Amino acid sequence: MSMPLPSLIELQRLYEPKLLTVLRHGYTIGNLRQDLVAGLTVAVVALPLAMALAIASGVAPEKGLHTAIVAGFLISFLGGSKVQIGGPTAAFIPVVFAVIQKFGYGGLILCTLLAGLMLIAAGLMRLGTLMKYIPQPVVTGFTAGISVSIFLSQVKDLLGLRMGAVPAEFFARMQALAQHVASASSSAALVALACVAFVVALRRWRPAWPGFLIALAIGTACSTWLSLPVETIASRFGAVPAALPQFHIPHIPFERTLEMLPSAFTIAFLAGIESLLSAVVADGMTGGRHRSNGELLAQGVANVAAALFGGLPATGAIARTAVNIRAGGRTPVAGIAHAGFLLLFMLLLAPLMGYVPLAALAGILVVVAWQMSDVESFRHLMKGPIGDRVVLLLTFALTVMFDLTVAIEVGLVLAAFLFMHRMSEVVEMQSSNSLIEADDDNGDAPDQRAQLPPGVEAFQISGPLFFAVANRLDEVFNQFPAPPRCFILRMRGVPLIDASGVTALTQFLQRCERHGTRVILSGLRSQPRQILAQMHIEQDGDQLRFAKDFAEAIALTRENSP
Structure with a gap:
């Protein structure tokens, strides 16, 4: 059939x-x-x-x-x-x-x-x-x-x-x-250091050149020509x-x-x-x-x-x-x-x-390890909520000192418990009268859609922007056939945001910047505003602006409009 x-x-x-x-x-x-x-x-x-x-x-x-x-x-x-x-x-x-x-x-x-x-x-x-x-x-x-x-x-x-x-x-x-x-060998250390220096220098001044291969060729030629007492691929394998x-x-x-x-x-x-x-x-x-x-x-x-x-x-x-x-x-x-x-x-x-010295290959891998460490992302996440920092540091420590399998398992379980804890806090907050306020962010209302000036689009997020939904933010931009000149991201319905959500939001902002699209975050609540400030996502007066509500966001879109 x-x-x-x-x-x-x-x-x-x-x-x-x-x-x-x-x-x-x-x-x-x-x-x-x-x-x-x-x-x-x-x-x-x-x-x-x-x-x-x-x-x-x-x-x-x-x-x-x-x-x-x-x-x-x-x-x-x-x-x-x-x-x-x-x-x-x-x-x-x-x-x-x-x-x-x-x-x-x-x-x-x-x-x-x-x-x-x-x-x-x-x-x-x-x-x-x-x-x-x-x-x-x-x-x-x-x-x-x-x-x-x-x-x-x-x-x-x-x-x-x-x-x-x-x-x-x-x-x-x-x-x-x-x-x-x-028992360290000064010759091996010198070859390794030279290879690292060559790769770093080439990446700075000649980034289009194949730094790894050039450094390896120079290290091999020098160690062979000078008859340095270093272990090679042939001598070991x-x-x-x-x-x-x-x-x-x-x-x-x-x-x-x-x-x-x-x-x-x-x-x-x-x-x-x-x-x-x-x-x-x-x-x-x-x-x-x-x-x-x-x-x-x-x-x-x-x-x-x-x-x-x-x-x-x-x-x-x-x-x-x-x-x-x-x-x-x-x-x-x-x-x-x-x-x-x-x-x-x-x-x-x-x-x-x-003839390739093992020290030269080790030097290349040191550069690879440094690139892989992604120090900037590590530092960025260390500015996030305390729970995310604990997950980050524990996963890191377990990976280094024990076993990657254990690190992944513990990291995922801890992240799941952290998520459940955050969700319980959200339920309590939503039941609080202080947060049940009149809200003009009812995204699909026809009269509000009619307020949008030409070249302006709006999208509303409802619910927490955490790791399980952060990737959906990238789909927002794909819904429009042509990049708008201004984008209103309505976030009054977002009670909290975690480090993964901030990472996704940062990537979204970068994508908008590449397409020349200004972004206005409307109706930010206290927790998202606090975490964004902690992780240095701040309005710059041009590419990214904050608005207290939808009306103010509409007014901001008319600034510098053609």
Whole structure:
């Protein structure tokens, strides 16, 4: 029996790869030329990163390259974003390192397979939109915690410490590093410091240049020419094979599947969150719209394939996706080309990769860790309500000192309890006579709509602007065919706002500013006004204004009107 037409349309809307959409709408030679240039640019950036991420995770460098090639191809080929670039990312380093320490590489293969199946199931169950509702303090907390963990994992190679395997557990790691700090190599520290300095300098004065690759090439050339006593890829792992990724299944401890489920869930969670965050960032840069459930499905398939080709967990890489967009990539062909160029580099440059100093790769990862820490967002959230600050700091501390799985679980549970507490306060406030006042903000009244001058639009929010509804604010702007000259956001019905709501409001204001649209916040209550002031969202007299009610907002729209 054939599927009804509406169901087929719905499936196409949810799961059709963006590649098919692009090809159906027309793809020209000019598009191909642009995508090939972007793919080459991203491949140059991804080459040193893939090797560095693999080594930091505790495996040979070719594992990272295989992941970037296989998973990168599939994420672009099947994904729900036009410009997403997939591959290994720094977020997986602490998790992968801990899994290999505990279960071996075969255990990692099983965890990655299970994570891939979880992502496929999440896509089929249409959970893509739900994953956007993770509170901002939880996301920022574990992201900052991961960045610290990445830095700590690189101390051995940064300083050239003469020690065995670094323990995965935080306190044991710190003790081991302290015991061996006297064995530090000045040559390794100098190479690492030079690479960090090169990358930072190039980003400041030549941001379009591939800083990672240039720093790696200079560090390798100098250490080889000067015969510095530093450990290299070849000295630790042997020669990098100049061969295609091979399909194989190593020994997998299936009997320990239940033990690995928490780690597999963490990998799936990170892959889902990071890929969707990357897709949202890409949408903001290109003006496109990704298919979240289709993206999860592609991420799941890519992780299953990466495991079967002896790779690592993969997801959408925000930095590489941004490089792709800036280089002119606008279709999935750029991501496919990036995987092809990486394969070509591996086949041609494998003999030279063995000379790369591990200290140089560690220096590159230090820069990656700093970028990932997102210090500005951390500071911004620390100005928010006390409950959000507690969630942020607790998630951060648990990520660094214990386990990412525990950090996410505790962060989400605490955020849920915080939400329930806030909702109970709202119910009490709403029952107070002092807040039941005459209100002219009855948004859909025809007479009020008629008051709007030409080029002015209004939208009313009713209810708390918290993490579970903050993402809907971005949809407000999409409802209008052309950007208005002025936008009234009526907020008398908003009793409270949290840090995620402020973040969403900030992004909305930035989007309006990019389109030349002035914004007036009408009828702000005391709690939202106080939190906005705490987090430095203040009226500037031009782009953003506050009005006590709708009548005053209308009057403000007539100022400086054409």
